[in-house]
Amino acid sequence: MSASLFIDKHLDLLSKERDAEIGRTSLIFSKCGPKLLEQKGLALNGLGVASIGVGLGNKTLIELERPSAYHTVTTLPPHTFRPGDLASIEENHVVPTRQSRKSIKSTDASGRDKTMPTASQVSDSRIVIAVDPSHSDLSDFELPERCRVLKLANSITYDRMEGALRQLKGLIGSPTLSETGVPMRSRLIEVLLGLAMPSRGPTVHSMTFFDNSLNDSQKTAVMFALESVEVACIHGPPGTGKTHTLIEIIRQLTSITPVNPTALRLLICGASNLSVDNILERLLALPAPSHGPRLRVTRIGHPARVIAHEGALNATLETQADRSDQAALVRDVKVELETILNVLSGKGKGAKTPRGLERKKMWEEVRELRKESRRRERGVVSTVLQGSQVVLSTCHSSGGHQLHNQEFDVVIIDEATQALEAVCWIPIFKAKKLILAGDPKQLPPTVLSLRGHVSLDQYSPASNVDVLTSTLGNGDPLPRPNEAPGADDSENEPGPGNPSGSVIEADNVPGARAFGSEAAQSFCYRGLTLPRTLELTMFERLEIMYGPAIKKMLTVQYRMHTKIAEFPSKTMYGSMLTTHPSVATHLLRQLPNVVVSSEEDAQEILGTPVVFFDTAGCEYFERLEGDSDEGSRCNENEATIVKQWVATLVAMGVNPSQIAIITPYQAQVSLLTSLLRSTHGPELEIGTVDGMQGREKEAVIISLVRSNDKREVGFLKEERRLNVAMTRARRHLCVVGDSSTVQHGSKYLKDWLIWLEENADVRYAGLD
Ligand SMILES: Nc1ncnc2c1ncn2[C@@H]1O[C@H](COP(=O)(O)OP(=O)(O)OP(=O)(O)O)[C@@H](O)[C@H]1O
DSSP: OHHHHHHHHHHHHHHHHHHHHHHHHHHHHHHOOHHHHHHTTSEEEEEEEEEEEEOGGGOEEEEEEOOTTTOSOOSOOSOOOOTTOEEEEEEOOSSOOSSOSOEEOSOOTTOOOSSOOEEEEEOSSEEEEEEOTTOGGGTTOOOOSSEEEEEEOOOHHHHHHHHHHHHHHHHHHSOSBOTTSOBSSOHHHHHHTTSSOOOBOSOOOOOOOSOTTOOHHHHHHHHHHHHBSSEEEEEOOTTSOHHHHHHHHHHHHTSOBTTBOSOOOEEEEESSHHHHHHHHHHHHTSOOOSSSOOOOEEEOSOGGGSOSOHHHHHTBHHHHHHHSTTHHHHHHHHHHHHHHHHHHTTOSSSOOOOOHHHHHHHHHHHHHHHHHHHHHHHHHHHHHHHTOSEEEEETTGGGSGGGTTOOEEEEEEETGGGSOHHHHHHHHTTEEEEEEEEOTTSOOOOOGGGGOSOOTTTOOHHHHHHHHHHHTTSSOOOOOGGGSTTOOTGGGOSBTTBOSEEEEOGGGSTTGGGOOOGGGTTOOOOOEEEESSTTSOHHHHHHHHHOGGGEEEOOEESSSOHHHHHHHHHHHSTTOOEEOHHHHTOOGGGSTTOOOOOHHHIIIIITOSEEEEEOTTSOOOOEEOSSSTTSOEEOHHHHHHHHHHHHHHHHTTOOGGGEEEEOSOHHHHHHHHHHHHHHHOTTSEEEOHHHHTTOOEEEEEEEOOOOOTTOOOGGGGOHHHHHHHHTSEEEEEEEEEOHHHHTTSOHHHHHHHHHHHHHSEEEEOOOO
């Protein structure tokens, strides 16, 4: 059966991805000693326990610091720990021994331990590690005087994704109706797997919008989302107000109106905490309704991961639970628990660490108190959640225990084109209707296993750094399948913008003949797509499966000068993307902070939307950092041109915070940072494309780096990556690159260079 074939294929790809992640982590750990790991930001050595507390979910919170007895500087060295990262605590031997005396660790090689310690709070000088009370190592632990914390591969996400797919498989394998005639799986699930056709409710001919400033394409998308019974996709190209539109959809669905007779309960998810918080902030900023209560909103997720905005923090489940009437009862138990735990770990006031029978008795007491605390806490959490009409969380966190058994009418997934399909299934089980928002023409989710089998030989020390940095969100992107040597682009494109799937023909799909109700006429069923890689997102797959009728595209962009938007609109959005008049002609010269010293400067620099420094013929060749082909690349001469252009803009009053430099290569980021940071400070943003998705700047400079005799362009070929890079600029886009190399990369690159030659202010790139 094709649906189960589809799930099996997904499970297989997911298991390869898990292996790639675990392989990479263990590779790094096997190759590096503690000192090197600390230098790489993956370990914090020489820590001592500052205190022990109890947090939400009864987790034991171990607060670690750099004791002044061992360190002259007590602030933590630069590291990559973020709240939510998995960690292990182990003894820090001054002289390395074969094995630590005791460690509380997250996972073994199979990565299946479900009670993993996580970093829960990170500040300049302290890190708090949360350990689940059921963690086996915690039942009677003695924390060593000097510890180290190691960052580990996260396998909870994989467990949840696999769990969701297995649940799905179980539902597909069971009969449609139970013995008592109750449907075993929702219509939504059937539609998503091509077992039933999507349907539409009554056509919405007119309606009242909360936000009257919505443009026509946004209004159409809102109506479409309301009409769709099971699933609707909202395609939001850069700067088209995707979030704006989602907010209106949320307001409509949660209110009683002529087109929405019942106020619905919503689960709002995003691929990242950032996207969830973006929606949360905008919901909290809405004016109070003229009648009726304010929308009750709860954010699931650790407060440390939620943006530090007071309103947002107040919306977290933790804060709300803490402020509820029942919270005092939980607190009493926790205080008692903390006191005993501190005594047990030798941190208790004055008292000696108990031993023997006394110690055993105290642990029994801890167990009882934990049980009691858990019971009371569950009550508080469930009261808060039952009272929330809108719950927000990442897709991954929606699979946590807090939302266990919680049901919703609609789940909305923002940034759905950056989320693996499997992670989307985690919240989907909780709702009857799904709204996906995203842009399949921007970066897909990062998939490690595309690199193939992970082996020790494959990674040189230099490439370790790159691979590592890419996970940390600031490294070179990994090659996509159609960038592999000899990859055939046409073979990788079975559907609209999709590089990674093959379609199971409709005729082969059991049940396909049953399709075709009148309501579904506008959908054409094209078969279920079998993914070749995990890059194929659910959004794209649905578009391939049901055709364009499954989505509505937002077509007016509010970011870029018309000239900047012209090429992306033509090549990526079928010339459908238009520019709102409010930004169509905006230029740097109109910024209040710029200084127009001469009309010539104003015209040539501040009045030019697109500049192209072509280095063809200058012999500004790229350089490979590291000693293998896996290394990252940089281009020193290009970096000098970028430096000069930034200096020119800043001299004219453009603020460094209004400028971003984007380059596909991490080595170029490092080079540019070393050249520019000291002069322009941290406000000048310098990064890879991945870090800039979803963001914008008044002026953007793109350094293409590639310049070589072999005309190799590497992952510059990836259209979606370039599309993101060139659509970040509001008023000014400057491209620095070697046309003689870059134009040979792909048709898209060639077209872009032709477009730049014809439309940009092309400048001589030679340096004096
Ligand atoms: N109907 C509208 N009228 C005026 N401004 C709008 C409208 N819709 C969106 N905007 C503006 O466009 C900008 C982008 O909007 P928003 O952040 O909602 O877009 P997005 O599509 O989520 O962004 P991204 O490109 O980062 O995904 C914002 O400054 C927003 O105020």
